[in-house]
Amino acid sequence: FVNKLDRLGADFYRVVKQTQDVLGANPLVMVLPIGEEDEFVGVVDLLTRKAWVWDDTGLPENFEIQDVPADMVDKVEEYREMLLETALEQDDDLFEAYLEEGTEPSMEDIKRCIRKGTRTMDFFPTYCGSAFKNKGVQNILDAVVDYLPSPTDVDPQPLTDEEGEANGEYAIVSADETFKALAFKITDDRFGTLTFVRIYSGTLKKGDTILNAATGKTERVGRMCEMQADDRNELTSAQAGDIIAIVGMKSGVQTGHTLCDPKAPIILEAMVFPKPVISISVKPKDKGSTEKMGLAIGKMVAEDPTFKVETDIDSGETILSGMGELHLDIKVDILKRTYGVELEVGKPQVAYRETITSAIEDSYTHKKQSGGSGQFGKIDYRIKPGEPGSGFVFSSVVVGGNVPKEFFPAIEKGFKGMMENGVLAGFPVLDVEIELYDGGFHAVDSSAVAFELAARGAFRQSIPKAGAQLIEPIMKVDVFTPDDHVGDVIGDLNRRRGMIGGQDAGGSGVRIKADVPLS
Structure with a gap:
């Protein structure tokens, strides 16, 4: 449209x-x-x-x-x-x-x-x-x-294991199958919390007990309804293919959670949400608004999986993170207008990230002796840039017993833990692949802790060697301006380190395309 x-x-x-x-x-x-x-x-x-x-x-x-x-x-x-x-x-x-x-x-x-x-x-x-x-x-x-296709026109939704990997089974669209549904939206209105659910298989009746596969909690369905804008039609049952709203769920349900029959627990293919790229700090103008702000933000986080909140340990400030300045402006406006919270808002902070640019082979030995049993762990590994969006990938090709298999999880844990804080400015590290190919251990001094510490030390040693660099969010910008202002707009984009992608004349002006750093 x-x-x-x-x-x-x-x-x-x-x-x-x-x-x-x-x-x-x-x-x-x-x-x-x-x-x-x-x-x-x-x-x-x-x-x-x-x-x-x-x-x-x-x-x-x-x-x-x-x-x-x-x-x-x-x-x-x-x-x-x-x-x-x-x-x-x-x-x-x-x-x-x-x-x-x-x-x-x-x-x-x-x-x-x-x-x-x-x-x-x-x-x-x-x-x-x-x-x-x-x-x-x-x-x-x-x-x-x-x-648009009906639920029976499209391929059935795949099921996954606890790790999110497809297990070869599907949620067949049939009222006779066991109940399987996905919570895809949560809202809060004057009548309480509404959990919007798409039913993929089976039938749900008022009074049934369902399982939240993500939290492991069961819950009895009280009220459910069919929504038409703000109007509700109360339902006593719903079946595969229906989209309904369940009123007042208390099992900690969030967007993307699977709801199913407690006797046949399953997990539907997960929804993938982008990570926030910009943050602001907020604090209430008076102490009386502190609790009100906390409750309001909690509801907003439940409604929007791309909206995150955390508390800065050093300053004690509340940090709101989202997909852009407009996204956060809307959230702040909702806090003020809908929930009546008066706020002081800090300047936006861009969510920088770190990554690497080249592949290397390296080795690291963790050795500590301070009386009694010591700590020893040696790892030889290759580290290289991963595919965009791949995050952290760890694998092992160790042959023989130079590094016993029981220490592999500890090594992976050590590397993965360091991804949260990069070596350049402490920002999270993206898209790194690490392959363990050799190492060494001591029959007495080697332990899971020793190898985890070896991996952490290896990360600090090798990331700078692999060409660590800072990366920042880039926004695609489309500006339409009258002919007389083209030069001013291009100048402003250049001052913001923008890369002009092209110009299209048409209508009553010129459309300028550019890629501009969010900062």
């Missing part, structure tokens, strides 16, 4: 092209905009060749269905032909009849082909409008019903 077509610089056709060039997607244009920027009034439905035109009240029901504007007829026919050719490729017989005989299939067949291509992700139905002014939203809601 290409939104905000009523805004300055909006260009539907440019965005469609960007989804192809930047995202590598295959957009299937379903509607065309009528008017641009502040003259945007509606859309033309390509399938029906009808124009949906809204008035200026902003009310979603205030629209008329009209004939296509005369100046858009040719463009509508051009895009409609492209739509049909792309959609009908999903059915060889319909496609052949359309190309060779000019026979246009029924609307039912066309929609069936669009639904099939959407399910297989061969293309993506693309709509446009202005959500704020309720223009074009109706079309996208109809498309959700017509084209």
